[in-house]
Amino acid sequence: AQSFSLAAVSKSNAVFDLEKLAWMNVEYLRHLPLPRLVSLARAELESAGIVLDEEKLEGIAKSVSLLQTRARSLKDFSGSGRAFFTDDFKYDPEAVKKFWKDRSLADLLDALAARLNELPVFEAESSEKCLRLLAEDEGVKAGLLINASRVALTGQAVAPGLFEVMVTLGKVTVVSRIRRAAQYLRDV
Numbered sequence: 001a002q003s004f005s006l007a008a009v010s011k012s013n014a015v016f017d018l019e020k021l022a023w024m025n026v027e028y029l030r031h032l033p034l035p036r037l038v039s040l041a042r043a044e045l046e047s048a049g050i051v052l053d054e055e056k057l058e059g060i061a062k063s064v065s066l067l068q069t070r071a072r073s074l075k076d077f078s079g080s081g082r083a084f085f086t087d088d089f090k091y092d093p094e095a096v097k098k099f100w101k102d103r104s105l106a107d108l109l110d111a112l113a114a115r116l117n118e119l120p121v122f123e124a125e126s127s128e129k130c131l132r133l134l135a136e137d138e139g140v141k142a143g144l145l146i147n148a149s150r151v152a153l154t155g156q157a158v159a160p161g162l163f164e165v166m167v168t169l170g171k172v173t174v175v176s177r178i179r180r181a182a183q184y185l186r187d188v
Helices: 018-031 034-047 054-068 093-099 105-118 124-138 142-154 162-169 171-187
Strands: none
Touching (some): 034 054, 093 142, 105 124, 105 142, 124 142, 124 162, 162 171
16 A cells, blocks of 8 residues: 555556466466466366366376476366367367378278387387387378377377377377277278
8 A cells, every 4th residue: 555656547448468368377377386287277177077087187197297388278178188188089170181181091090009009118219119110111101190190199180299198198098099090080
């Protein structure tokens, strides 16, 4: 109250800048300690009807950490980040149209799932090497498999790095989702 002065009050209308607010929210999320962000993200997921079973609870911190630098609001965890917390997500039609148009993808994805399933150690480096060797063996560009796999795993055309996503989701989920995508391609 001692610092307030009517002389400093402007006569013009106040301006509420939504872009600045969004920027501040991004900055706040980026600098939030992970345990606090996990708690907030979990509440958002539950309010969106995403039930986290005990198995998913163990990996939530890895997923939240991976999405932390990309999230613009808490809604992003249950929206564009939904696939990191549940298998109940849809493929973005634009991503499907752009990255799943090659007729050979169903067989390539099945082959990738089989090779990934055989990896004794499931890490970013080993999964990347596996994908690139398959692409070389099949005479296709690695980008074809990378983009198709990203859509299979996240439902999105844009996501964190594919091999980070793979490690975060885990081998069982990755193999299952890639096989599901291959079946989807055969059914359409």
